[in-house]
Structures are given as C-alpha cells and as structure tokens.
Amino acid sequence: MVITLVGEKLAKPGVEFIYYGPADPCKTCRLARVCVGNLEPGRRYKVVRVRNIEHSCPLHEGKVRVVEVVEPSIEVAIEPRLAIVGSKIRINFVECDDPEKKDVIRPEGLFEGDAVKILEIVGEIECNGKKYKVVKVMREKE
DSSP, X not given: OEEEEXXXXXXXXXXXXXOOOOOGXXXXXXTXXXXXXXXXXXXXXXXXXXXXXXXXXXXXXXXXXXXXXXXXOEEEEEXXXXXXXXOEEEOOOOOOOOGGGHHHHSOTTOOTTOEEEEEEEEEEEEETTEEEEEXXXXXXXX
C-alpha cells in the first residue's frame, strides 16, 4: 500500500487513476515527496482508503486529500498456453492490429516485461486470426 495525495474529487474508495508524472507546480511543492514521490509514472492506482487530512493545492481545485492506494488487478490478453491461474509470468504484449482491443492488448498500468501473477481467466479474444486468453493479473513487486 502507498500513501499519496489526490484531488478531492478523486478521493473516494474504488476510484482508479493512472499517474503520468508530476506537473510543473509539483517540482517546487513542499508536499511533492509524499504526493508524487511515491508513485511510478505510467502505473494504475486504486484508492482504498481516504484519510481525514487535506492540504491546499494549486492543481486540484484548491485541495488534495491523503489517501492509501494499491495497484489494482488489470486485464490483459496473453498466449493461451501461459494462461494458468496462480502462475507467475513476464508480460509480453501480443500482436493485434484492432484498435478497439488495445485496452486488453496493451493495458495502461502494465509494461512489457512486468512480472505478474495470473489471478483469473476472464475470457478470450481473437485478433489477426489468433485466439488469446484475457486474464486478470496483479503486478509482482521485484
């Protein structure tokens, strides 16, 4: 679990967001270490608990709240032979030209080569004449 700050509108349990990196005002903010310093650019986070502490912020309509976040599970398409619940694999994104399937082909929050644990098989898709399993994965910290 990670402690960070989010805008008051995002400070609700269950809300997910992707951290894209610090904005310019963050570079001189006294709260930057706890706000953006604990997050990794390009990763998806889910608010699990909102603490009763707020701070002023020039970016988030004046206020940010202290929250606890985790990296949630993410759905991704993989080769069927790798789709074994409970196994740990390194993500290799499959090839697919269909832009409508990009959310499971290259989901935001996962990077090529990430170590993940397969939690569940949730379906399958077909792309470029090949079938793939859609699995729910949790990133393994290395």
